[in-house]
Amino acid sequence: MDPNLANLFYLLAAILFIMGLKGLTHPRTAVRGNQLGALGMLVAIVTVLLATTGVNFVWIIVGVILGGLVGVILAVKIEMTAMPQMVALFNGFGGGASFIVAGAALHETVHETVQTGGVIHNQLSISIAVSGLIGAVTLLGSLVAFGKMQ
């Protein structure tokens, strides 16, 4: 996919997220808001899969199936009274994912730089550091919150 076209689809996803959050702030539009958010996520995921060249889908499919399965089981099986700690746990998993992505990006960047002998740009080092920090805080903080509520 053309990078400019991909960016337009990412913009569409961001707009859907904003409209979704806006919908969630009113009782009558809340369900629709949640659906708009989910639609935005679908747009973003399909776009990244089409936009990235040379993608190996095997590991992606493995990850999506395992994560999706556990997510559905947890979300459907959980008691209504246990919802807050469930949200905390899901949030922790998201933070964990950010943390791991930062680690993978760091490894990738260092690997590339060692091979080509180039320099690591500030953009990358700052975003990796911030993403790693926020991810780690989210993961550990959410796990502590889960433990306190459980």
Place this chain on the structure above:
Amino acid sequence: MDPATILVSGITVFMLAVFVGFEIITKIPPTLHTPLMSGSNAISGITIVGALISAGTQQTPLTTILGTLAVMFATLNVVGGFLVTHRMLEMFKKKD
């Protein structure tokens, strides 16, 4: 593009997003606090985009392993987050 230009445009998007987020979630009824928290948590699963790139591009075996793990966690966050939010909102509907 010049790296400094990319950094500045990134900071620009970040700051605008801060204000949009703040403006949207002000003046929300207390009953919707938990669903909004859960819904925005699901949206924060957008980190799945980075995870998909790491898992798919296969730079080194380590990035593939880390990427797959991240895809798993992020999918759990996204799928679970939207489903849980939907269940909460369904509960509100029955009450009315």
